[in-house]
Amino acid sequence: MAGIELRKVVKNFGKTQVIEGISQSVPDGTFLVIVGPSGCGKSTVLRLIAGLEEVTSGEIFIGERDVARLEPKDRDVAMVFQNYALYPHMSVRENICYGLKVRGLPKAEQERRLALAADMLGLSEYLDRSPRQLSGGQRQRVAMGRAIVREAAVFLFDEPLSNLDASLRNQMRVELRRLHERLGTTSIYVTHDQVEAMTLAQRIMVMNQGHVEQYGTPDELYLSPATVFTARFIGSPNMxxxxxxxxxxxxxxxxxxxxxxxxxxxxxxxxxxxxxxxxxxxxxxxxxxxxxxxxxxxxxxxxxxxxxxxxxxxxxxxxxxxxxxxxxxxxxxxxxxxxxxxxxxxxxxxxxxxxxxxxxxxxx
Ligand SMILES: Nc1ncnc2c1ncn2[C@@H]1O[C@H](COP(=O)(O)OP(=O)(O)O)[C@@H](O)[C@H]1O
Ligand SMILES: [Mg+2]
CATH class of the missing domain: 2.40.50.140 (Nucleic acid-binding proteins)
Structure with missing residues (x-):
């Protein structure tokens, strides 16, 4: 496990600056939600941390290491996306263990991690099924299982629940909270949904047009918004x-x-x-x-x-x-x-x- 620290992180795409120098530290074990309107740069921040995009300038610390110029595989992060592309021809078991197998982890260790993750996610009975025999919620759990067995220092989630219907989304939110309480892994969760942010987060980072409007607890943001933008963005109906x-x-x-x-x-x-x-x-x-x-x-x-x-x-x-x-x-x-x-x-x-x-x- 490890905390995360962004130091003056800038990202340009061509001539357009989409991340305007973000400095923010996320203490070890925190569940941070990044929230903001579509296009404000949330996914880009996540992808910079994961190494799927390269920073234009700045540093990204995971624990004691500046990982900003490391390959994704060397950063010790696991990412869950909105489109959780499972391999259709593989069983749940094979889907969850795929990354471990590729890395050549011993079979016994794969099995140990699989059993733990499957138990946590309520998937133990479904390990031999194929993804198309599962509900949307179960498929998303398989995608999370894939991240959990990595035993990475950091979890990154990019709108993982957006494809689920409202009641399932609520249920999965509660499960995510429980999972975080059990594992305690530093997590960054991106969403455009302020209700999701308020219910999931220990800390929230509100983003607007490539910069941070406010960082704080859900209560701080609600009771004492620092800007008109945060005031209007958090809370429904709007302030x-x-x-x-x-x-x-x-x-x-x-x-x-x-x-x-x-x-x-x-x-x-x-x-x-x-x-x-x-x-x-x-x-x-x-x-x-x-x-x-x-x-x-x-x-x-x-x-x-x-x-x-x-x-x-x-x-x-x-x-x-x-x-x-x-x-x-x-x-x-x-x-x-x-x-x-x-x-x-x-x-x-x-x-x-x-x-x-x-x-x-x-x-x-
Ligand atoms: N690969 C890319 N090339 C050019 N522009 C990009 C690329 N990825 C994202 N952008 C732009 O960067 C901005 C932030 O995008 P993104 O991080 O996906 O926003 P969010 O996840 O908050 O909706 C948007 O204006 C988007 O069009
Ligand atoms: Mg996005």
Whole structure:
């Protein structure tokens, strides 16, 4: 086992820089998820670590060794892909052991590793079947088995569950967590799905256009997003973004009402005036009495009943031109109808403030 450290890793394809100098260390034993929109460079980072692409510059440490210029086979990593191409003419047993056989590992050692992996993955009864006699989930387990028997220092997963249906995906996520708890192998898991990232990860690295937006625990990213990008990317429905303004040290909401002074953020406000981005998660908008002073007055446009709670899409009044609708997640029993005017307050301490130019978080 080993930790991973990227030092100023750059990757260009021709003249295009797709990885803009990433430096990040992943402690030994961590389950890291890299998440970001399609095309942001997630697979490239993984392939650079695996040695399937060559770095343009920078270093990649696995344990104590800089592996950036080593052959893939010398890096001690095992990779699982989305398209887990099993050999159709081979049995499950042969598929799992293929790499070991090629490497000339003694038969007894192959059998020992096979038995362990098959037991962990619930494949012991299927070893003599061919891949086409297996379900999608079982095939993906065979692909994981192939990685596990390598007993590599690092596991790399590139969207391995994308081809499975939703319920199987949930089940496999739980299995992956268990597997990681048993093996403790440092793992990097790539996905574009923020829910998958939140449920699987011990640490998350949010990527955007070839750079790292934020690295942290799922809680840190959710509760304290460092940028507008992370704030909007993590959480569903997205965090609402309101174009508010700062006047005399207080935050004026679209529509004209003021928020109470926010003491914890005073330092960030010193000397500031003008526009500010105010982020509020849907669950942090609360119904308020009509006469409550510090609320957003809005008109209900659409109501989505989810059962335990209700998503209410609202438009802000005319003063807030160019403002996209906001979404509030209200308790199931609270059900306004389209056209109603409601008043929403912001849960105490749950206003996220961002600089409208740099898009960086202003307050703690
Ligand atoms: N072999 C390649 N040649 C040229 N451009 C590539 C190559 N591989 C990836 N890219 C480009 O690099 C960017 C990042 O791709 P990728 O790492 O696959 O993104 P992700 O996995 O986040 O969807 C994309 O713009 C993609 O088109
Ligand atoms: Mg990809």
């Amino acid at each position: 609402n973004m309101l174009r508010a303004s700062l006047e005399r040290g207080r935050l004026k909401l679209p529509g004209g009402t003021f928020l109470p002074p926010i003491p914890a953020t005073d330092a960030a406000f010193t000397g500031r005036a003008g526009e500010i981005l105010l982020g509020v998660r849907p669950e942090d908008l609360l119904p308020a009495g009509e006469n409550a002073p510090e609320t957003l007055r809005c008109r209900v446009e659409l109501v989505e009943v989810l059962g335990a709670d209700t998503l209410v899409h609202c438009a802000l009044p005319n003063e807030a031109e160019g403002q996209e609708p906001i979404i509030a997640r209200l308790e199931g029993s609270s059900r306004p109808g389209p056209g109603d005017v409601i008043h929403l307050g912001i849960r105490h301490g749950k206003a996220h403030l961002f600089d409208p130019v740099t898009k960086k978080r202003l307050a703690v």
